[in-house]
Amino acid sequence: MWWITLKIALREIRRNTMRSALTILGVVIGVAAVITLVTLGAGASAQVAAEIAQLGENLLIVSPGRSRHGPGGKTTPGDPFTLADVNAIRREIDNTIAIAPAAFKGVLAVNGAFNRTTSITGTEGGYFVARNLRFERGRAFTDTEVNSGKAVCVIGASVAKDLFGQIDPIGQTMRLKTTTCSVIGLLQAKGQSMDGNDQDDLIVMPLKTLQNRIAGNSDVNVLFVSARSSAVTNKVRRDLEALLRQRRQLNNDGSKDDFQVTDLKEIARTVQRTTGVLTALLGAVAGISLLVGGIGIMNIMLVSVTERTREIGIRLAVGARGAEVMLQFLVESIALSCLGGLIGVALGLTGSAVATAWLDLPFVPDSRVIALAVLICAAVGICFGYFPARKAARLDPIEALRRE
Secondary structure (H helix, E strand, C coil), rough: CCHHHHHHHHHHHHCCCHHHHHHHHHHHHHHHHHHHHHHHHHHHHHHHHHHHHHHHCCCEEEECCEECCCCCCCCCCCCCCCHHHHHHHHHHCCEEEEEEEEEEEEEEEHHHHEEEEEEEEECHHHHHHHHHCCCCEEECCCCCHHHHHEEEEEEEEHHHHHHCCCCCCCCCCEEEEEEEEEEEEEEECCCCCCCCCCCCCCCCEEHHHHHHHHCCCCCCEEEEEEECCHHHHHHHHHHCCCCCCHCCCCCCCCCCCEEEEEEEHHHHHHHHHHHHHHHHHHHHHHHHHHHHHHHHHHHHHHHHHHHCHHHHHHHCCCCHHHHHHHHHHHHHHHHHHHHHHHHHHHHHHHHHHHHHHHHHCCCCHHHHHHHHHHHHHHHHHHHHHHHHHHHHHHCHHHHHHHHH
């Protein structure tokens, strides 16, 4: 009986192809919009997680001053760190695999007729471990080069392209202000970050070299601390805060910290939660189309009951039960809704694939969302097809046969 009922329902849909297509349009748009938005949101979250992983595993960034977020937020400056602070952290903080002090300076890098305005990072060998930077060619600094402040540097792909073109930069020299620096390493390209910054636009040199030859001071602008594992990241953070409060004499007078310790994984989780909430809100708005589509299905099924009143009367007169007539119209309503859902799934996956490629995001379709969309479509067919089906089942055969 089910197979015969389905065949009758599909026959009726084919008989009014244009009307059926217009009826399911709302369902198609709703399902396609929900799948597209959810897939884009998942892609954005995956991109954030990937970029955080690129910055470094279990990385804590310690910077002087404090930033107050929200309306009217501002940054409260703090004294820069010193190498004595770095040495104290190395002595007293456990469960770390890399600790790297860093200072920054904007500079014009020159090689012959080529130049590029970029930023120099002065640091130590642990920086490459903490920041998860990998080498295309060459090597990192040696301890001797770091301690002596030798004029050597490691460059990113963008700097290498602009200053050296097709020439292998390893062993070449370039001028940074009045300092001639020898290139000893080339980092693997990372491309642009989500905010559009070029991650390959950097020059890294020993901290003492930057301080003595270019910056002219002994300031340390930021500390990169890589915890041994995610399980101990919070403990390392608490230990860092306690040690720095002690060294900056903030324990006795109850003063607020004049530094901040940022856990990149917390930033990633915050961004992903925000993305998830926005995706859910946009998906809910798009889901309104499903409600509109369901109303359209109910409307057209009521029209269908009116048009086929005589057919219904004949079926009831020859012995069909009201439940069978009701089932016929319910199956037809569910078939319309599910057909719209399947078309919407196909359009949604196609649209999200095109959109993620255009926005340079990972394509991360969620099979659970797709299955849920199809189930919701079936539920829409049942809910909005029930009233027209019940109306058809309750028709009086005699009155129905009188209809023209």
